[in-house]
Amino acid sequence: MDISELEAQLTEKPNVTKVVPSVYLELATKSMMHIQSLISPDSSKSVPINRLQCQYIFDKLCETLNNAKECICGPSLQDVPRSDCIFQNLAQTAMEVDKLVGDCCDAQWIPAAMIVANAKEHFASLAFKLRLYRQLLQSIFKKKATKMLTKLQNPKWSDDTKDAEFSIMDRKVQEDRKQLLSRLIQVGSSESENLIKRLDIFSIRGALLQHNPRFVLDPWKVEWKSIKRLRRSQIGKGSFAVVHKVEWLGKYFAEKSFPFPENEILRKEVSFLPGLSHPNILPLFCYAGGSRYCSLVMELMDEDLNSLMRNRLGPKTSLDPPFELN
Incomplete structure (x- = not known):
C-alpha cells in the first residue's frame, strides 16, 4: 500500500x-x-x-x-x-x-x-x-x-x-x-463591506442578539439572483426542503430551499448559525428570502451524512463514534 x-x-x-x-x-x-x-x-x-x-x-x-x-x-x-x-x-x-x-x-x-x-x-x-x-x-x-x-x-x-x-x-x-x-x-x-459587517458581529455578537437581531441577519442576506442555480443539480430532498448544488462568488455550495416565504423560524436559525464554528457543523454562508421562497446556503459535502457516518464507523466491531466531540 x-x-x-x-x-x-x-x-x-x-x-x-x-x-x-x-x-x-x-x-x-x-x-x-x-x-x-x-x-x-x-x-x-x-x-x-x-x-x-x-x-x-x-x-x-x-x-x-x-x-x-x-x-x-x-x-x-x-x-x-x-x-x-x-x-x-x-x-x-x-x-x-x-x-x-x-x-x-x-x-x-x-x-x-x-x-x-x-x-x-x-x-x-x-x-x-x-x-x-x-x-x-x-x-x-x-x-x-x-x-x-x-x-x-x-x-x-x-x-x-x-x-x-x-x-x-x-x-x-x-x-x-x-x-x-x-x-x-x-x-x-x-x-x-458585507464581510466587514460580519466580522463586527462576531466580536459583539451576544449583545446584538438580544437588542437588535435584524442587524445580525442583514450581512448574511443576499439577493436571490446572486446565487447561480445549476441544471440537474438536486442532491437531496426532505419533508420541507430540497437541496441543490449552486454557485456563489465563484465557489460551489449546497442550497437548502424552502417553499415558503422568509419567516421568524428561518430568521431565528440564521441568527445563531453564523456564530457556530466547529469541524462537525456545516457553516452558513448566506441566505436568501422573499415573499414566496427562502433558502440557506451552506457548505457542500462530498457525500450525504448517512454515507459519511457509515464510512467513518468502519467495522461493526468498532466502538469509536463517527465524529469527535472536541
Whole structure:
C-alpha cells in the first residue's frame, strides 16, 4: 500500500486499515510539508486570512511530529497498547490542519474569508488535539505512557488544557481580524463591506442578539439572483426542503430551499448559525428570502451524512463514534 492509498482510506474509512505507526507518521509529515509550502515567506501564495492562527497551528504540528519521530526511533513504543491508533489519529489531525490552512490560503480570499474568518474554535480544537498528542508522545518516550493516559481521562485537566489553547487563540484571532479588516477596507467592494459587517458581529455578537437581531441577519442576506442555480443539480430532498448544488462568488455550495416565504423560524436559525464554528457543523454562508421562497446556503459535502457516518464507523466491531466531540 503506498501513501496515496492510505490517505484515501483515512479520509473515507479511518478505522479500517491496520498500518504500522511509521506509515501514519509519513502521511502526517506529508501534510506538514504541504502546509510549510503554503505559509513559507518564499511561497507564491500569501496567507490573507488567519495568518497568525495558521502559523501557530503549523508550529504545534511540527513540535508534535518531532516527538512522534523520537517515539518511532525508541524501543518504548512497543510497550504501548494500540500505539498505531495514536499515530492514525495524529495523521488524521494533520490532514485536518492541512485542509484548514489551505482554505485560508485560497486565491479567492474574500469568499474564503466568509468561510474561515470565524474558525477560531476549529483552530483551537486542532491545537488542543495536537497538545494532547504531543504530551502523550513525550510520556511514551519517557516510558510514562500509563500515567499520562490516566491524566488524559481527568476532565479538569482536559478542560484546563483546552481553556489554555482557546486563550492563546483569542489573542491571535484579534490580530488576524485587524489585518483582515485593513485589507477589506482597501478593497472597498460590496462583498468586502458585507464581510466587514460580519466580522463586527462576531466580536459583539451576544449583545446584538438580544437588542437588535435584524442587524445580525442583514450581512448574511443576499439577493436571490446572486446565487447561480445549476441544471440537474438536486442532491437531496426532505419533508420541507430540497437541496441543490449552486454557485456563489465563484465557489460551489449546497442550497437548502424552502417553499415558503422568509419567516421568524428561518430568521431565528440564521441568527445563531453564523456564530457556530466547529469541524462537525456545516457553516452558513448566506441566505436568501422573499415573499414566496427562502433558502440557506451552506457548505457542500462530498457525500450525504448517512454515507459519511457509515464510512467513518468502519467495522461493526468498532466502538469509536463517527465524529469527535472536541
